Amino acid sequence: MAENQLPLDALRAAEKIRKADVVIGIPSYNNARTIGHVTRAACAGLAKYFPDLTGVIVNSDGGSKDGTAQAVVSAGMEDANLLLLSTPLTGVHRLSFPYHGIPGKGSAFRLIFQMAERLEARACAVVDSDLRSITPEWFDLLLRPVLFAGYDFVAPYYHRHKYDGTITNSIVYPLTRALYGHRVRQPIGGEFGVSARLLSRYLSREDWETDIARYGIDIWMTTIALAEGFRVCQSFLGAKLHDAKDPGADLSAMLHQVVGSVFLLMQEYEPVWRNRSGSEAVELFGFRFDVGLDPIEVNLDRMLNAFRHGCEELGEVWSIALQPSTFSEIRKLAEQAHPGATSFHIDDDLWTRVVLDFACAHRKARLGRGHLLRSLTPLYLARVASFVIETTSLLSAQVEQKIEELCLCFERMKPYLIAHWDAEPAPAAEKPVPKKSGVVERANLEV
């Protein structure tokens, strides 16, 4: 696909529809089971909350073979039994196109944004296709701040299980908040509302063929909105319940793409974050209520084993990536990481230094960025294991307090980041960690 050029079938559809007020995008890949529900919710949301606006639902598909496209096109709100106060002026168009380019969520979003721009939409909302807890209200909450309150970017705010979204809780949220000074709780949530102005900005960028085309898209969208001064708010959507995580999805690839995108954007927006300190709350819309959440199983032993295995083997990479003092503390921790450990703990200060050291090493490119980012996986698993041990008996409000403490630690450590950002680190001494017997199992991917 050429730059900013729609595929032919999408172009024809856009020419036929000509103009729309609102575009709702649903990226998908083999989601026939759930996408019908998401599409019906979108149709109902548009009919109920925006009856006088023209809406188009665009499914950007990655080549599904399970009838996802048919599920979108055939889904309607005929069976929704909605009580509508106003009759919608126009029906909702439902379109499904395969996107081109690098397979991934970002490429799917690109097609949706191109379509929205082509239709001159005033607002665009994107939602995941595997959501089970989505309701028509979500679209009101994602679109209304853009359409009627002048916001450019609406981030989601959910209740999630305390062990769900650990990349968000342990890396992306604290780091984004400390860097850009705004408390967007779910920067890689997956559901967003975007204004026409911000859409144009996204499409004008030239980094679509990077990790942005994959899992990096969410943090990319949020960071651009925050760093470039667009008006940002959050909407409370309730619970986020979705299909079980793909067991085959490669955790280190996910980390690579998400964290790599955060680090790359850090380099681009260095002048923005260098002089910011502390953080401020971001407007939150929607009525907050408590919800029941699906339980999440974690396998602590596997995570601890993965960490220990990493410590034994990855010394040559970590000694380059980490500051000598951080590396030495991590090596000491490896001795506590044995199966069944209940006292294993990575404190906030050490974890913050690990993340910031990796960010600095990524900037200096002292070793391949792919190697660097993938080598973060065992450390991340150790942090998750520590978090799980620490919060086993805590309620969600107390867990949130723990995350808040981590965020404050990241904010406090910003001078450390600035000090190491340009400095050339001395290579840490590398000594092998004594091996323990036992085969290391593959880390649990459910977190």
Added chain:
Amino acid sequence: MIETMQQVLEGVLARLKYQATTYLPSLVAALIILLGAYIAALLARWVLNRIFKGIAVDRFLRRTGLAFMLDRSGRLRATRLVSESVYWLILLGGFLTGLSVFNTDLTTQITQSFVFLLPKLVVAGLILLAGVWLSQFLGRSTLVWAVNEGVPSPRKLAGAVRVAIMFVAVVVAADQLNFARSVFLAAFIILMGGAVFAASLALGLGGRDSARRYFQEQSEAKEERGERSLWNHL
């Protein structure tokens, strides 16, 4: 007796005089050329350090990891690389020119051999450099992958990858230099063949069941993956 000694001494002095008149001017000329080359090399390095920036080369060195491979501190810059290369090339040119002043069979032969061998040496050096870089890169890739996948002995595996790649690089470099060609090639074929044969035997005799189970699990996991979303959230 005294006369004989006198004749011997006169002979020695005559030989010394002959050698001095024959070789001393050449030696002085060679030293002057070498000194000139040294000054020219210093001057070229000084000028290049000031005028040559090579930002794109710096970026290439940093991105490929060559900067850290060639210099552990990672401070290697294109400017230094180019100026040092030019410095040593001028010195080498001066040395060869100095040698040619003597105009003897030996010096001519040395100069000719060196000039003939230089391009091959450069190419072989580049092959070895590429081999070192590739072995480091792929070794590290193997290491990180093996750790994340829980494969036993990642460092040994990574070491094996590095050794294999370096071995290939040495074989190619030796071939380029025409040095013990057949020995290296035979060693390479024997080692690679042996490794493949050993792996086949190990898999066939020791791990038939494990291999079958592994491939079966992979196939099942692939089928299951196809039915699930790739975008479940983090």
